[in-house]
Amino acid sequence: MGEETDFSPPRCLDFMREWRKCASSTFQFHHYYIYGEFKSCAVFKRSLTNCLKWRATKSEKALKQLREDAKGQRDEATRKINRTWEMRAAPPQDWNS
Numbered sequence: 001m002g003e004e005t006d007f008s009p010p011r012c013l014d015f016m017r018e019w020r021k022c023a024s025s026t027f028q029f030h031h032y033y034i035y036g037e038f039k040s041c042a043v044f045k046r047s048l049t050n051c052l053k054w055r056a057t058k059s060e061k062a063l064k065q066l067r068e069d070a071k072g073q074r075d076e077a078t079r080k081i082n083r084t085w086e087m088r089a090a091p092p093q094d095w096n097s
Helices: 012-023 025-035 042-057 060-079
Strands: none
Touching: 012 025, 012 042, 042 060
């Protein structure tokens, strides 16, 4: 079975919590301090709306959009990983001297 059939969206309450967290002044201030810009919370609002549509009408279009948003959020999270140190394939030659 592929990712398409295994996808089960979280509860709509979870999307609402994410959207409220993103829209909070504390989160926005922190994001501005770290990245120098405010974060758009549109994707969380869209996910909440699509979740409610899917729960109410079982709309395939809303479910497809939920899948795409979830994939986009996973991709964004993996891009944000900031490695402080370069990964080495082997230790330095004089590591134990």
